[in-house]
Amino acid sequence: MVTPMRSMRVNQCGKIHEVKAKGELGRRIRDMGLVPGTDLVIVGRAPLYDPVAIRMRGYTLTLRNSEADLIQVEVD
Amino acid sequence: MEKIRVAVAGQPNCGKSTMFNAITGATARVGNYPGITVDRLEGRYRMDGFDIQLVDLPGTYSLTSYSLEEVVARDMIVDERPDAVLCMIDATALERSLYLVIQLMEMEIPVVIGLNMMDEAKRKGIRIDTAKLSRLLGVPVVECVARLGVGKDLLMKEVAATAAKHALNFEPIKISYGADLDPFVDRMVELIEAEIPKGNRPPARWLATKLLEGDEIIAERMHAHGSIADRLEKITAEAEKAMETRTGSYPEAIIADRRYGFINGLVRQDVLFRESDLRFDFSDKVDKVLTHRILGPLIMLGVLWTMFYITFTLGAAPQGWVEDGFGWLAYLGSTYIPEGLLQSLIVSGIIDGVGAVVSFAPLILIMFVMLVFLEDLGYMARVAYMVDKVFRIFGLHGMSVMPLVMSGGMPGGCAVPGVMAARTLRSPRERLATILTAPFMVCGAKTTAYIMLIAAFFPQNATLAMFLVVLTSWFFVLVVARILRSTVIRGEHTPFVMELPPYRLPTVRGVAIHAWDRVWQYLKKAGTVILAVSIFMWAMMTFPQLPESETAEFDAQREQVAQQVQAENSGMDAAQIQELIDQRTLAIDELESETALKNSIAGRVSMAIKPVTDLAGFPWQANIAFVGAFAAKEVFVSTMSTAYSMGDVDPEESASLSEKIGNDKAWTLPVVFSVFLFMLMYTPCMVTVVAIARESNWKWAAFSVWGMLLFAFAVSTVVYQVGSAL
Numbered sequence: 182m183v184t185p186m187r188s189m190r191v192n193q194c195g196k197i198h199e200v201k202a203k204g205e206l207g208r209r210i211r212d213m214g215l216v217p218g219t220d221l222v223i224v225g226r227a228p229l230y231d232p233v234a235i236r237m238r239g240y241t242l243t244l245r246n247s248e249a250d251l252i253q254v255e256v257d
Numbered sequence: 258m259e260k261i262r263v264a265v266a267g268q269p270n271c272g273k274s275t276m277f278n279a280i281t282g283a284t285a286r287v288g289n290y291p292g293i294t295v296d297r298l299e300g301r302y303r304m305d306g307f308d309i310q311l312v313d314l315p316g317t318y319s320l321t322s323y324s325l326e327e328v329v330a331r332d333m334i335v336d337e338r339p340d341a342v343l344c345m346i347d348a349t350a351l352e353r354s355l356y357l358v359i360q361l362m363e364m365e366i367p368v369v370i371g372l373n374m375m376d377e378a379k380r381k382g383i384r385i386d387t388a389k390l391s392r393l394l395g396v397p398v399v400e401c402v403a404r405l406g407v408g409k410d411l412l413m414k415e416v417a418a419t420a421a422k423h424a425l426n427f428e429p430i431k432i433s434y435g436a437d438l439d440p441f442v443d444r445m446v447e448l449i450e451a452e453i454p455k456g457n458r459p460p461a462r463w464l465a466t467k468l469l470e471g472d473e474i475i476a477e478r479m480h481a482h483g484s485i486a487d488r489l490e491k492i493t494a495e496a497e498k499a500m501e502t503r504t505g506s507y508p509e510a511i512i513a514d515r516r517y518g519f520i521n522g523l524v525r526q527d528v529l530f531r532e533s534d535l536r537f538d539f540s541d542k543v544d545k546v547l548t549h550r551i552l553g554p555l556i557m558l559g560v561l562w563t564m565f566y567i568t569f570t571l572g573a574a575p576q577g578w579v580e581d582g583f584g585w586l587a588y589l590g591s592t593y594i595p596e597g598l599l600q601s602l603i604v605s606g607i608i609d610g611v612g613a614v615v616s617f618a619p620l621i622l623i624m625f626v627m628l629v630f631l632e633d634l635g636y637m638a639r640v641a642y643m644v645d646k647v648f649r650i651f652g653l654h655g656m657s658v659m660p661l662v663m664s665g666g667m668p669g670g671c672a673v674p675g676v677m678a679a680r681t682l683r684s685p686r687e688r689l690a691t692i693l694t695a696p697f698m699v700c701g702a703k704t705t706a707y708i709m710l711i712a713a714f715f716p717q718n719a720t721l722a723m724f725l726v727v728l729t730s731w732f733f734v735l736v737v738a739r740i741l742r743s744t745v746i747r748g749e750h751t752p753f754v755m756e757l758p759p760y761r762l763p764t765v766r767g768v769a770i771h772a773w774d775r776v777w778q779y780l781k782k783a784g785t786v787i788l789a790v791s792i793f794m795w796a797m798m799t800f801p802q803l804p805e806s807e808t809a810e811f812d813a814q815r816e817q818v819a820q821q822v823q824a825e826n827s828g829m830d831a832a833q834i835q836e837l838i839d840q841r842t843l844a845i846d847e848l849e850s851e852t853a854l855k856n857s858i859a860g861r862v863s864m865a866i867k868p869v870t871d872l873a874g875f876p877w878q879a880n881i882a883f884v885g886a887f888a889a890k891e892v893f894v895s896t897m898s899t900a901y902s903m904g905d906v907d908p909e910e911s912a913s914l915s916e917k918i919g920n921d922k923a924w925t926l927p928v929v930f931s932v933f934l935f936m937l938m939y940t941p942c943m944v945t946v947v948a949i950a951r952e953s954n955w956k957w958a959a960f961s962v963w964g965m966l967l968f969a970f971a972v973s974t975v976v977y978q979v980g981s982a983l
Contacts, residue, residue, distance in 0.1 A: 194535060200510070203507075205751075205752065206752045206754075207509070207510065208319075208321050208509065208513075209752045209754045210752070210754055211510065211513035211514070211517075212318050212319035212321060212356065212513070213318060213353065213754055213756070214352060214353045214356065214517060216513060216514045216517045217514065218521075219517075220534050220535060221535065222535040224537065224541050224544070225541075225544065225545065225548060227548065227553075227642050227643050227645065227646060228548070228549075228550045228551070228553050228554055228643055229646040229647070230646075231645075231646045232642060232645055232646070232753055234544070234548075234642065234757055236534075236535055236537065236541065237534065237535070238350065238352045238353055238534060239349055239350050239351065239352070239353075239383070239531060239534055240349065240350040240353060240756060240758075240759075241538075241540065241541060241544075241756065241757040241758075241759075242754065242755070242756055242757065243638075243642050243753065243754075243755050243756075243757055244752075244753060244754050244755075245645070245649070245750075245752075245753045248752060248753065248754060
């Protein structure tokens with residue numbers, strides 16, 4: 182099932198299906214290694230549910246929900 | 258001896274600075290890249306006949322010109338063509354680190370890899386086949402532990418060998434961007450090689466890649482080569498269209514995907530062994546507590562409060578020493594320099610003015626030691642993560658919290674280190690908004706003014722009043738930030754995408770070097786400008802001097818009192834009589850200094866602007882105090898006391914002044930509120946203005962001087978007028 186990253190639960194795993202972000206944001210997201218095929222897991226959310234922290238490629242990254250919206254993830 | 262020039266690159270938090278310091282030791286020097294505020298660190302390494310000059314590039318995740326730092330790093334490599342690039346990488350985040358390495362290699366420059374954090378990687382169960390990595394990439398890879406200096410000599414040996422080898426024969430890397438995109442790259446390379454002579458441009462393949470990536474800076478620069486720019490642009494457009502129809506994607510995304518694809522292919526050839534890509538590490542577990550929904554914010558407040566407390570209690574002693582030192586200098590000045598203008602200039606102008614500034618140096622040092630410590634530890638990233646949601650609403654960034662707190666988010670801070678602390682913000686628009694609003698905070702100097710005013714008008718509810726002042730300052734910071742971000746600093750949010758680096762204990766040396774750099778720059782830069790402004794403010798409040806007829810009149814009055822005292826107490830000895838005379842003539846001295854202040858340029862200016870400031874209801878004494886407080890906000894209290902003919906009053910012992918002001922009928926409640934708000938928000942002190950100029954530019958510093966003046970005045974006027982009408 183493919184879903185936007187925003188709707189993923191904490192501790193849920195998935196594989197990036199598509200990154201829709203363009204321009205500066207898209208570049209930034211890809212630079213950090215969020216490209217299709219990357220495995221990730223949701224580590225947690227900030228106290229106000231935003232941003233979200235994910236673990237992938239051996240390190241931890243945070244993004245805002247508005248940015249996570251642009252990343253489609255294939256979850257089990 | 259052979260000279261080799263080396264650029265040191267690396268991603269943030271990879272230990273690059275630590276290794277740079279270990280290699281260069283005491284030879285490191287901070288400079289600036291021309292025209293911008295990014296530091297340029299240079300150093301030297303000499304051993305076994307090598308003389309290696311190293312330049313530390315800003316830490317960047319990539320070189321796709323996302324930020325100022327990336328442009329700086331890229332331009333340095335393109336323009337200065339160092340003999341080799343040393344790229345420090347984090348063994349615990351190998352793939353992401355290699356992404357930078359690949360981009361450096363694509364610039365067709367010899368690269369040496371320093372594989373750092375090997376100890377941590379081993380602890381985490383990560384194994385890397387270094388020899389294989391080196392063979393597959395075709396570049397030397399040296400295992401390092403920068404914290405302990407492990408690997409530095411071997412690294413330098415490899416750098417020297419690589420530079421020497423590649424001077425003769427260099428075979429650049431060629432990554433395929435796929436069957437769809439490669440033909441376009443080839444066409445562009447052919448065109449560039451045919452049209453622009455080799456010595457006149459960066460490598461053709463790199464240029465082609467950048468153009469396909471839609472790099473605006475590079476595209477702009479191609480226009481210097483004439484019509485070829487348009488032809489290349491046409492090919493780029495063609496490629497974009499072809500990718501859109503064939504793959505539904507665009508060249509930039511395809512290039513990034515292929516780079517990561519290349520890296521994946523590389524590490525899968527038994528280079529990297531890791532239990533799982535997704536296993537939570539120690540830091541993630543710690544974060545379950547430190548960024549917990551309820552505990553997280555509580556711990557954060559505790560940490561901020563502790564930092565604050567330590568800075569201003571631990572800092573109070575050395576600050577006192579510095580003040581005492583300057584006090585002693587002032588004493589020497591008034592003892593050994595004959596009374597008159599020269600003494601006044603040196604003591605009141607130079608020593609007092611510069612002393613006020615230098616006395617902040619201990620606070621800045623302590624504050625930065627802790628700030629750098631928390632930053633290097635990785636905690637600041639967590640703070641930003643937790644508060645981002647709130648700050649974003651007002652056009653700021655999670656990372657804005659620290660500069661604002663430092664500036665006086667809790668009373669007693671100082672906007673100078675606050676503005677400087679804004680450096681940790683990587684997003685330029687949010688950073689500027691933070692720098693421009695941080696001076697609204699209730700700094701230590703403003704606190705002295707508020708203590709005096711609150712004692713005068715709200716003696717019953719002093720704590721509550723102070724608390725409300727602080728709340729008001731936060732309110733205006735957020736509101737003004739919002740206004741700025743939708744007007745002069747308009748623009749989208751900078752993407753937040755931020756690493757939560759693993760918690761790592763910083764090295765003492767790294768923290769010390771970092772913090773000392775900041776303090777030294779503060780002393781050097783601020784010191785020179787402040788000296789000039791101090792002298793200027795002194796002159797404003799001294800000239801023109803009272804005409805001789807008036808000073809003669811005061812002298813006559815004093816003489817009269819003296820004679821009277823002598824006549825009344827003829828039985829006493831001379832010393833006692835002198836004491837009595839001094840007591841009795843004090844009132845005359847004070848009246849004289851009040852008259853002199855009114856007569857000075859500063860006094861005349863405040864009289865001249867009175868018709869305007871009457872709109873906001875300021876009493877004339879506040880007017881002149883506001884003018885004087887531009888030098889340093891502490892001056893508000895001392896100028897008020899002169900204006901109320903109190904003579905010199907220590908800002909910390911202003912009780913009698915408060916009494917006098919409290920009894921002055923001119924201070925109605927609307928006036929009080931108006932003055933309180935103006936004090937909060939008007940033009941920052943000159944030291945802060947210099948800091949703002951240094952951290953942005955003089956244009957923004959001027960904006961902060963005039964913009965804040967107008968804004969504060971508008972708010973005060975509204976409050977006074979509405980308050981008076983009610």
